[in-house]
Amino acid sequence: MEQYLGSQDPGSSGPPSNLISLLQLSAVDLQQTIVKAGAEIWPQDRPDPPVIQVTAGWAARHRVLPGGARQIVRFLLPGDVAGLHSQFLGASISALQAVTDVSLIEIRPGPLREAIRQTPELGYAIGLLAAREKRDLEDHLLAIGQDSGLGKVAFLLATLFGRGVRAGLVSRSVLPFPLTQRHVGDALGLSIVHVNRMLQQLQREGLIRLKHGRLEMLDETRLATIGHLADRRNDLDA
Template sequence: MENSFIAKLKGLAPMAPVEIAALESATASAQSFSARHDLIREGDRPGPVFVVLEGWVCRYKVLPNGTRQVLAYLMPGDACDLHVGLLAEMDHSIQTITPAVVATIEREMMDDLMTRHPGIARAMYVAQLIDEGTMRAWITSMGRRASIERVAHLMCELYLRARNIGLASEPQFTLPLSQLMLADSLGMTPVHLNRVLKELRLSGAMKLERGRLLISDPNRLIQIAGFDENYLHRRLRRAG
């Protein structure tokens, strides 16, 4: 099976065989982690670049009152914290959601890869720009979208991202996120989220149950969300 990180970067920029070989070497020493394992915590000194090869991972922040805000979901092929080494300490934590296989690339090696291989550098910068676009979409949801729009928008995003890496090929796919975790990423209480999910189910747009998302009416879900996939830049990937 192809390395998911390499597959993603190849879709973002042309890669020479020597660059692919360099990435294979850099991610060869991957490690398996159990679910709900903190790869790094807020306040820690920044570590290596984490590369998710299998499983789901999230960024999160815990508020002084103990509540949690999930800031991003990472799927196979995603990397995080390209430039965080410039900071003195982490301002958020990164945790596995499911059992995961994660490779670590030390800062010096990452800098060397990007200096010697322009294809790798371009792909990594494009990936970071897409991550920032996704963050802007989340901020827009939290600030301006109604609750049902916010939930529908996140479901559209997660489905498209999963489909892009081969985790979903049909309107139904495994979504390993509890309602509590979804609520933490949407700025809702679990009770409120449950009401919104029921409303979406009754609308005929989608159904979420037992860890599986079924998009019954994609057009209806897109309409409710006001979803525009532009920020995921899938056209760029297809062009690559």
């Protein structure tokens, strides 16, 4: 049985993004959907998928090689959006799967494109989201391609913790954490054994605590240093 590193309350939700607020002002039809944990939200290469925003729970975008090896390219937390690139490419780049029970808002492609034409602010918001995601993906690529095993795990945990803070999920330095060691390994290109060793080391050094479905941050500064996170106080997240 896989060891779960944490859990997520499906009833929790982060603040709505400017994108959804603009869509509501543009009278775009938004549909609320609930997807059960482990279920596929959409497959890789699905034609013309909707744009979705997660409002509660965690999801994961991934791609799979013909032999079955999986690469998780991004975890989605409440407030995150997926499917924007597909509106221009015509099909989903990666598969999207619910890690926990997920509540999400679906935006159909046709009305979205019309809203973009009519609302310049919406185009700007989408461009900003795409720029942030490109930056995050390049950070992730640098970590998995060039960092040590310990640096990779520290990078992922520190990044997810920071995103959890912005999504309103963190209370008293604790983030509900629904990922298994396999999730972490598939995101970082590490075996489960290696992930387990790195997590144990970070806990022994007093940087984090993983217990009863929670990630407790004990020394965020040192964890960020090990994970080589850049100082982003003045970047696009400001």
